[in-house]
Amino acid sequence: MELDATSHRNAVSSPFRKMAIGAAVFAGICVLAVVGYMSAGWKLSDAVYMVVITIFGIGYGEVQPVDSIKLRALTMSLIIFGNGSAIYIIGGFMQMLIDGELRKALGARRMTQEIEQLQDHTIICGVGRMGTILARELKAEGKPFVVLDIDEKRLQAAAERGYLVVNGDAAEEVALEQAGIRRAAVLATVLPNDAANVFVTITAREMNPKIMIIARAENPRTEKKLLGCGASQVVLPMAIGAKKLAQLIIRPSAENMLAQLTHQSDMHEDLGRIGLQFDELEVAGDSALANRALSELELRSNHGFLIVGVRHADGSTLMSPPPTTKLAVGDVVIVIGRDGDIPQLAAKFSSKPQLTTYRGAKL
Numbered sequence: 001m002e003l004d005a006t007s008h009r010n011a012v013s014s015p016f017r018k019m020a021i022g023a024a025v026f027a028g029i030c031v032l033a034v035v036g037y038m039s040a041g042w043k044l045s046d047a048v049y050m051v052v053i054t055i056f057g058i059g060y061g062e063v064q065p066v067d068s069i070k071l072r073a074l075t076m077s078l079i080i081f082g083n084g085s086a087i088y089i090i091g092g093f094m095q096m097l098i099d100g101e102l103r104k105a106l107g108a109r110r111m112t113q114e115i116e117q118l119q120d121h122t123i124i125c126g127v128g129r130m131g132t133i134l135a136r137e138l139k140a141e142g143k144p145f146v147v148l149d150i151d152e153k154r155l156q157a158a159a160e161r162g163y164l165v166v167n168g169d170a171a172e173e174v175a176l177e178q179a180g181i182r183r184a185a186v187l188a189t190v191l192p193n194d195a196a197n198v199f200v201t202i203t204a205r206e207m208n209p210k211i212m213i214i215a216r217a218e219n220p221r222t223e224k225k226l227l228g229c230g231a232s233q234v235v236l237p238m239a240i241g242a243k244k245l246a247q248l249i250i251r252p253s254a255e256n257m258l259a260q261l262t263h264q265s266d267m268h269e270d271l272g273r274i275g276l277q278f279d280e281l282e283v284a285g286d287s288a289l290a291n292r293a294l295s296e297l298e299l300r301s302n303h304g305f306l307i308v309g310v311r312h313a314d315g316s317t318l319m320s321p322p323p324t325t326k327l328a329v330g331d332v333v334i335v336i337g338r339d340g341d342i343p344q345l346a347a348k349f350s351s352k353p354q355l356t357t358y359r360g361a362k363l
Contacts (some may be wrong), residue, residue: 040071
């Protein structure tokens with residue numbers, strides 16, 4: 001209810017809405033005044049003429065004598081309310097100029113014209129972390145693209161970077177049409193929700209059977225669904241992070257590898273861009289994980305996490321530990337997972353949560 005009220009207030013305060021309301025009131029006042037003069041026996045032409053010279057203060061003189069109380073009251077009301085509505089319209093116009101509404105309208109029109117001229121471009125559905133990285137890379141390579149999202153703040157930030165943007169739901173045909181789906185060569189749907197990416201894929205494939213569709217999937221089980229719905233390729237951020245780790249694992253020693261994982265800032269930054277987090281979790285003295293196997297560890301999230309290695313309290317390191325590995329107080333578990341999963345997992349190392357079965361995939 002509060003959001004609806006806020007939206008209503010914003011709509012009422014819009015300069016364009018002020019001008020529209022003022023124009024409607026002004027027209028209504030003029031019509032009522034003309035009817036009032038005609039009811040007094042005036043001709044239509046005389047009534048209209050009287051209304052015009054009264055509102056705009058020309059003062060050529062009355063075409064008919066205004067000698068009755070009703071006519072004088074009508075004329076005074078016309079002067080007050082007619083000029084008041086005219087001032088209201090002018091105020092809305094001035095606010096439009098001050099707030100830059102006219103500039104925004106012209107800019108939106110110019111952006112629409114530029115999008116209509118694009119050919120074989122890329123449509124980026126979703127301008128979150130992955131969408132921002134993708135847009136930046138395409139911009140650096142000089143590739144034409146359009147950003148499509150429903151978040152106005154993100155779109156504003158994208159527009160400030162010089163990107164062409166469309167405000168709308170990527171699963172709706174109207175929004176995709178505005179982004180030039182029928183002329184585009186590639187569509188990348190990188191929304192954080194797998195279901196939304198499926199709907200976008202279905203709609204885009206129906207509108208342009210020849211377009212190449214690259215879809216993001218958080219859950220590996222969604223990959224098959226996206227391919228079945230028409231996606232050309234599917235990207236899994238977790239798989240990308242795992243491959244990145246696999247490259248670092250191939251090192252002379254496990255100790256050196258873990259040191260690089262935990263100290264390389266670019267590694268953390270790369271993982272953060274795709275929604276992953278890398279962390280070291282120590283088994284606390286009050287943790288229910290103490291003296292238990294990794295097989296008793298699980299998150300509620302169906303996306304899970306990856307256990308890279310375990311550094312025991314005695315300094316020894318075990319890479320890609322089997323589920324039967326037992327944890328002791330002071331052991332450090334090196335994990336990678338989604339941003340929302342790591343805090344849940346960390347809580348199990350410092351308290352006594354209910355234990356279940358670990359389903360994390362091995363590297």
